[in-house]
Amino acid sequence: MPDVSVCRAEELGRAEREAWCAFRAADPLLASPYFSLDFLDAMAGVRHDVRVLVTREAGRPAAFLPLHTGLLGHARPLGGPLGDHHGLIAEPGARIDLARLVEAGGIAVYDFFGVPGNQGAFRAHGRIEDGSWVIDLSEGFDAYLARRTALEPKAFRNLRARERKIEEAGAVLRVDDRRAHVLEAGLAWKSAQYRRTGHLDVFSVGWTRDLMSALLASRGETRGLVSSLEIGGRLAAVHVGMRSARVMHYWFPSYDPDFSQFGPGLALLMRLAQALSEDGVQEIHLGPGDYDFKAQLGSWQFPLVRGYVGRPSFAGAVRALAGSLERAGDALPRPVGGLPGRVFRRIDLMAGIHAR
Structure with missing residues (x-):
């Protein structure tokens, strides 16, 4: 099992915060304000369920995964429904097993929907479903x-x-x-x-x-x-x-x-x-969404991965059942096709917005 600890934002020490900033600076897709310590601290100041999974190698921080904990061990990305972009803040080249990370952190299920497609740890547990449009001002x-x-x-x-x-x-x-x-x-x-x-x-x-x-x-x-x-x-x-x-x-x-x-x-x-x-x-991130103005104004897109990772548990079993129903619904013709997915996303949105 990886060396993983779970802490609150205010418990991150100087070494962890310096490592976080260094990892961000090394990956252009982490330049979004969503991946900053300032956003983490602001979220921690208004919600009590903010936690950070910290992975260490030889005692040094190697990766951070900020999230919101929930009932029955169901975790969601930092920012909840406001978090268009999220994922790992990791050392370049770090090999992170997302399933082992989540399990070591005591999480039963972790849902994600806006992870940059360059984060390979997530691609094994999801699929590219959307992209975030970018106005390139470089x-x-x-x-x-x-x-x-x-x-x-x-x-x-x-x-x-x-x-x-x-x-x-x-x-x-x-x-x-x-x-x-x-x-x-x-x-x-x-x-x-x-x-x-x-x-x-x-x-x-x-x-x-x-x-x-x-x-x-x-x-x-x-x-x-x-x-x-x-x-x-x-x-x-x-x-x-x-x-x-x-x-x-x-x-x-x-x-x-x-x-x-x-x-x-x-x-x-x-x-x-x-x-x-x-x-x-240098960039304005317009976020995901099938809107004409984004396609017309956006210079390019970076892919986003949606999915979930879970371990054997009641919450994991419920999430797996929901995923099966969603995939079955996607295979049906419209307007029925896609309905289960829309229903589950609505439920998840409400759960994320009303959590504290």
Whole structure:
């Protein structure tokens, strides 16, 4: 069995935190703010179920797996339903047996859905089901814009037409908007969108709002970022996200429906990309999802792995049964096909959002 310990975020010592930062710096796909110690500490401050599995080799830290523990040993990725990206923060070349790691950590079942595809420890227990779109700003905003315009001329022609309308009405971008009413408006618009589209409102529970506040108060490398676009002197669009030194995660965009004819959400994103490219941001991660705007604006994708790992236990048996039903449902024709999977994901989403 590997040398594995389980600890709280605040129990990670200086050696562990230095190793975590070194592992992150060595893997470009770990540059996302989701893999930072700042995000771990913010989550640990608003939820009591945050733990870290620490693997050591010859006494030195070799890998970290942050997660949320749950009933009957059922664990979920750090961030719960807000955690678009997650996985191991590991030493380059480390050979991690995920099943043995989870078992040594006393976990019965660990579900995952947004692990970067380069993490081989997870591929043995899941499959690539999606990808996270990336706006590549590494050569600057102008180079990005020219490349995407050439590949998606119609989409960017429409963006330019709406941009002209916004300019005529008068537009003001605030990249780092600290005004309290802007954050509240953004979250309120997002909650209304969730209800309107039949999705679970992730801001209906206290810890998600507390997390936003903690990230916005962070003075670390990763921090929350509220950005806004005013049109004609009125607040039209808000984005609530987070950024690390070189990656911004596109998280919770929202807008006032009264301004829908302007396309304010995409206008804010494009202006934000231009501003952040001048402040060291090289990538904007749009996350997974089959949305036209992500395919049109995204430069490329990195694959994401979904699956679970479990050991013989009651929780493991229940999860295996759910997995069997999900696979059987996927083989059926629409609209029945895929229904079990959607039901189980909805149940898991509710369990993750209401846990503390």
